[in-house]
Amino acid sequence: MTVPLALLGLLERAPSHGYDLKRDYDNLFGRDKPLPPGQVYSTLGRLARDGKVVMDEVGPGTGPDRKRYVITDTGAVELHSWLAEPADPEPHLQTVLFTKVVLALLLERDAAGYLDAQRASHLRRMRELTEVRRGGALVDRLLADHGLFHLEADLRWIDQTAARLGQLAEEVLR
């Protein structure tokens, strides 16, 4: 959902070719999920259709494509209003973790075992992200930090819930 806006942001900096946009996007935002080239061009096509970018032909950049994309006033207005608007605070109250715990209790399954498994899985991911942090570039470290802090918050919830499973079971089974 942020790909079109991220591309608009990169174009606001300077007009660019599709190939160079993909490279810049991958460097800054797509560390573990590079943008497929097809998606770059289809997104740019939609932005052009909607009047947010225009193309000019000035010869190739670092890649083979000759078309250069330039942000329009409409595109710039959309980008700036998006930048100024706070994102929806996450997460919402309908979480998978919570649903699984309640269903496990309702069906008298091993809810504590599920929470243990989830804790182990979260910690495993945290170990991977800790490795990414170690010696990584600042961009990678900050992205890993974002993931680590979210996982840490989940773990606090998991511990809190594990400590209150008995009470929750009483309420759920009432």
Add this chain to the structure above:
Amino acid sequence: MTGIVLEARGLELSFGPTPALRGADLAVEAGEILAIMGPSGSGKSTLLHCLAGILTPDAGEIEFAGRRLDTMKEAQRSELRRDRFGFVFQFGQLVPELTAEENVALPLLLGGRKRAAALAEARSWFGRLGLDGLEARRSGELSGGQAQRVALARAMVTRPDVIFADEPTGALDSLTGEQVMDLLVSTAREHGTTVVVVTHEPRVAACADREVTVRDGRVTTAFMERMAS
């Protein structure tokens, strides 16, 4: 040293009528970095103190490098703690009257090393831990992160087999805590030192190779391991 370096079997320990450990089992591999997690009051620090020979369990056995720790005389245990173990606690517990380098040299001096040699060895750790220039400071003149790095140098100066750390980053902000943990892990890996770290912080546990959870005085096996067995 390879294989299991430290093992606890069926540890029980009560403080008055309150049981802290109720049959705790744990095996630590040589060179492993192990995190012990668990809620407050679960017995995780008591377990660490038993493994380190600071507390003696009421029942159960502790073996370090093939020697029974729980039946050892206090003098022998004390020697072991000084020569083979290193300690990092939540608050550096540096001796306030001593300079940073004297604090680091302390285990060597207590082990009978000559003062000049002990101080020279102590100083060699300052550069490695980013403490250059702080050798003559007393603990009151150090920041929390610096004091904890001095404590880490003191723990490493005897080249111990095992470092026991109890909430080593508990008193630090997250960035400083991270630096201290990174240093602890990298130094331990470099020297093949085993680390047993008690923490309630997932980010600290994520620096370890493996974590166990203590609940109600017992070490619980991770769910995935239970499924595999």
